[in-house]
Amino acid sequence: MIGNHILYQYFSDAVDYHIALFGNGLIHKTYTVSRASVPAYILQEVNTAVFKTPLDIASNLDALSQFLKENKKEIFFPTPISTKNGDPYAIASNAYFRLTPFVEGTHSLDACSTADQAYEAALQFGKFTAAFKGMDVSILKPTIPRFHDLAFRWQQFTEAMQHGNKDRIQQASTVIDQIQNDFTIVSRFQSIISSSHFLQRVTHHDTKISNVLLNEQGKGVCVIDLDTVMSGLLISDLGDMFRTYLSPGNEEETDLSQVFVRPDFYKAIIAGYLEHMNDVLNKEELDAINYAGQFMIYMQALRFLTDFLNDDTYYGIKYPLNNYDRTINQLALLDHYKAVTL
Numbered sequence: 001m002i003g004n005h006i007l008y009q010y011f012s013d014a015v016d017y018h019i020a021l022f023g024n025g026l027i028h029k030t031y032t033v034s035r036a037s038v039p040a041y042i043l044q045e046v047n048t049a050v051f052k053t054p055l056d057i058a059s060n061l062d063a064l065s066q067f068l069k070e071n072k073k074e075i076f077f078p079t080p081i082s083t084k085n086g087d088p089y090a091i092a093s094n095a096y097f098r099l100t101p102f103v104e105g106t107h108s109l110d111a112c113s114t115a116d117q118a119y120e121a122a123l124q125f126g127k128f129t130a131a132f133k134g135m136d137v138s139i140l141k142p143t144i145p146r147f148h149d150l151a152f153r154w155q156q157f158t159e160a161m162q163h164g165n166k167d168r169i170q171q172a173s174t175v176i177d178q179i180q181n182d183f184t185i186v187s188r189f190q191s192i193i194s195s196s197h198f199l200q201r202v203t204h205h206d207t208k209i210s211n212v213l214l215n216e217q218g219k220g221v222c223v224i225d226l227d228t229v230m231s232g233l234l235i236s237d238l239g240d241m242f243r244t245y246l247s248p249g250n251e252e253e254t255d256l257s258q259v260f261v262r263p264d265f266y267k268a269i270i271a272g273y274l275e276h277m278n279d280v281l282n283k284e285e286l287d288a289i290n291y292a293g294q295f296m297i298y299m300q301a302l303r304f305l306t307d308f309l310n311d312d313t314y315y316g317i318k319y320p321l322n323n324y325d326r327t328i329n330q331l332a333l334l335d336h337y338k339a340v341t342l
Helices: 054-070 115-131 150-163 166-171 173-181 184-193 234-245 263-277 283-287 289-309 322-341
Strands: 017-021 029-035 038-045 090-092 095-101 201-203 212-215 220-223 230-232
Touching (some): 115 201, 115 212, 115 234, 150 184, 166 289, 173 322, 184 289, 234 263, 234 289, 234 322, 263 322, 283 289
Antiparallel strands (some): 038 095, 090 095, 201 230
């Protein structure tokens, strides 16, 4: 547990606040900061193993906030509070901590269980990107370089095929064949990134439903966890929603009967996202909506398989075949996605 010495960089009366671990996020350590038992702030320790340049995150958030202010955009954008010295982070023992206001009367979800939830989340992510229409996205810094670059992920896979664990390559021969047989998904991505019709926009890049705050009536309030916000394509945000909302079974599910696409969720995601984005996107981008799901599901299968071949050096695992099973899970979801949506 961290101590109140962090809070003294923000408040002279830091001793009056109580810090408690909050949530089950996999990247950052998150805490509530309460006063008189009432949550007032969220404190996060930035995972610098994942986000190696925390100041780039702060720079991006400042640029985004400034754009909204200058253009008088009506969107709730919870930004971190500066320290007493005007810094974006409190730093202690080479760790970076940021403080943001606690949004009262809201909650987040760990999983998407209704089509209405899928709609509300997609509505918020579409509203978020639409709010930054006209912004010069070239000023945004890549907080995770090549994060959703499928060509790069394919390159990592081919390197794992050359230098990875030979026994695991043999063991995974069937799923390797499946991955290779779907190379057209990579080919289309290569066409998209070379096309002038697909515009770089302000993109969240991590659109799981836990990154949306909902009010007590279940309506979306805002998106949160803005570390991965950078320049990107619509297929990233839509694809991540399709990948994480459509199936009742998540990527850890080994019972493949629970891994399938719920068509009403698919329609709800598109309807919610296009509520604000329909007039922002051009025809070519709109035509790629279905591909977005293929892109993201396939890329995640590729990443899980690559990590398995490399002896599990990136993703945390709970048992030796965890990444292998995750790959099978995502390939099953991809097959069902194509069957339902094509």
